[in-house]
Amino acid sequence: MGIEAAVWGELVGQSSAVKVLAAAADAAHRLDGAARSAMTHAWLITGPPGSGRSNAARAFAAALMCAEGGCGECLDCRTTLSGAHPDVTVVATEMLSIGVDQMREVITKASMSPTTGAWQIIVVEDADRITDQGADALLKSLEEPPPSTVWILCAPTPDDVIVTIRSRTRKVALRTPMDRDVAALLVRRDGIDETMAAHAARAAQGHIGRARGLARSEEAREERRRIMQVPGLLTSVGACLRTAEALVAMATADAERRTGELDARELAELKEALGFGTKGTRPKQAQAALKDLEDKQKARVKRLQRDALDRVLTELTTWYRDVLSIQLGVVDAVDDDTIAAIGLINAGMRERIRQAAECSTPEQTIAKVDALLEARTALEHSVAPLLAMEALLIRLGGFAVVC
Numbered sequence: 180m181g182i183e184a185a186v187w188g189e190l191v192g193q194s195s196a197v198k199v200l201a202a203a204a205d206a207a208h209r210l211d212g213a214a215r216s217a218m219t220h221a222w223l224i225t226g227p228p229g230s231g232r233s234n235a236a237r238a239f240a241a242a243l244m245c246a247e248g249g250c251g252e253c254l255d256c257r258t259t260l261s262g263a264h265p266d267v268t269v270v271a272t273e274m275l276s277i278g279v280d281q282m283r284e285v286i287t288k289a290s291m292s293p294t295t296g297a298w299q300i301i302v303v304e305d306a307d308r309i310t311d312q313g314a315d316a317l318l319k320s321l322e323e324p325p326p327s328t329v330w331i332l333c334a335p336t337p338d339d340v341i342v343t344i345r346s347r348t349r350k351v352a353l354r355t356p357m358d359r360d361v362a363a364l365l366v367r368r369d370g371i372d373e374t375m376a377a378h379a380a381r382a383a384q385g386h387i388g389r390a391r392g393l394a395r396s397e398e399a400r401e402e403r404r405r406i407m408q409v410p411g412l413l414t415s416v417g418a419c420l421r422t423a424e425a426l427v428a429m430a431t432a433d434a435e436r437r438t439g440e441l442d443a444r445e446l447a448e449l450k451e452a453l454g455f456g457t458k459g460t461r462p463k464q465a466q467a468a469l470k471d472l473e474d475k476q477k478a479r480v481k482r483l484q485r486d487a488l489d490r491v492l493t494e495l496t497t498w499y500r501d502v503l504s505i506q507l508g509v510v511d512a513v514d515d516d517t518i519a520a521i522g523l524i525n526a527g528m529r530e531r532i533r534q535a536a537e538c539s540t541p542e543q544t545i546a547k548v549d550a551l552l553e554a555r556t557a558l559e560h561s562v563a564p565l566l567a568m569e570a571l572l573i574r575l576g577g578f579a580v581v582c
């Protein structure tokens with residue numbers, strides 16, 4: 180079926196990646212018996228967040244599993260796409276990392292023969308989060324892959340995966356999809372009206388999931404509006420500190436909201452499994468299991484909080500990017516015709532952005548974009564969120580940081 184196969188339909192603006200994957204799937208269908216070892220057993224799909232890495236991985240898996248090369252409708256396609264196919268394992272983590280124990284589990288799965296399908300497929304959605312020890316274990320499996328096993332690793336860039344693994348994979352790069360492609364997908368797939376789809380796609384800067392969230396949720400749009408107020412609030416060091424605290428609180432509340440129900444359910448399930456309520460005393464093992472769960476839940480909230488702060492940084496970057504466009508004359512500051520409006524990501528805030536552009540220099544704006552990038556790195560390296568945000572906002576406010 181090649182690139183026409185239905186399964187590739189959601190990968191908007193990725194024709195060159197789709198061509199490679201569809202051709203590989205077609206070739207794989209022609210292999211049998213010993214010839215299967217000719218299939219590339221390890222793939223690395225890279226692309227910026229929201230570009231559709233995990234969609235691409237699942238679509239590729241479905242194209243391999245489906246007798247039609249990815250019809251999108253048969254049982255193999257549907258179960259592969261939904262993550263329910265017995266021969267397709269999807270490893271995703273809500274934690275900050277994928278450890279050696281989790282990797283060993285999937286490596287065992289990878290070493291088995293497929294039960295129903297032609298291939299045993301392992302998709303690792305966050306290959307950049309595999310720990311060094313986990314990577315060592317994985318490496319052995321990649322060096323001597325069973326003939327029917329296919330690994331599909333996903334990461335933002337090839338550099339995010341350690342070199343020994345990277346060098347054993349065939350790389351497929353997704354790019355940031357164009358706004359108009361994302362908008363068209365929202366209209367076609369999610370039934371969102373054209374104006375809203377265009378607005379959301381523009382604000383989300385090629386992040387498909389984010390665009391969908393903005394288009395469908397007034398709450399998400401309100402959160403974005405609040406974030407876009409931040410540059411105007413940074414009038415004193417005190418104001419910067421207060422705003423940092425408010426942003427961290429917002430991110431924490433967001434993380435807790437997402438995880439609250441799940442936490443309670445997991446705890447109830449574990450207690451039931453341990454037989455709580457039926458015995459008077461808690462054996463040591465039960466205590467340890469509860470502690471493990473508590474640690475896991477804490478790590479999950481931490482990751483979600485960090486993800487929420489990362490979104491704040493992304494949104495703020497669009498503001499300074501707009502300010503810089505006006506300062507450099509790339510976008511007309513006053514002309515409000517459609518073409519100029521397309522030039523700004525936050526066209527609705529043109530007047531405020533124009534004022535901000537007038538009160539600073541391009542050099543200062545570039546320094547602020549640098550500060551945002553450094554804050555992201557700091558958060559990735561586990562700097563305390565409040566500290567990272569305080570330092571950032573003080574710099575964005577144009578106040579000197581004294582260390």
Ligand SMILES: [Zn+2]
Nearest residue numbers: 245250253256
């Ligand atoms: Zn199918």
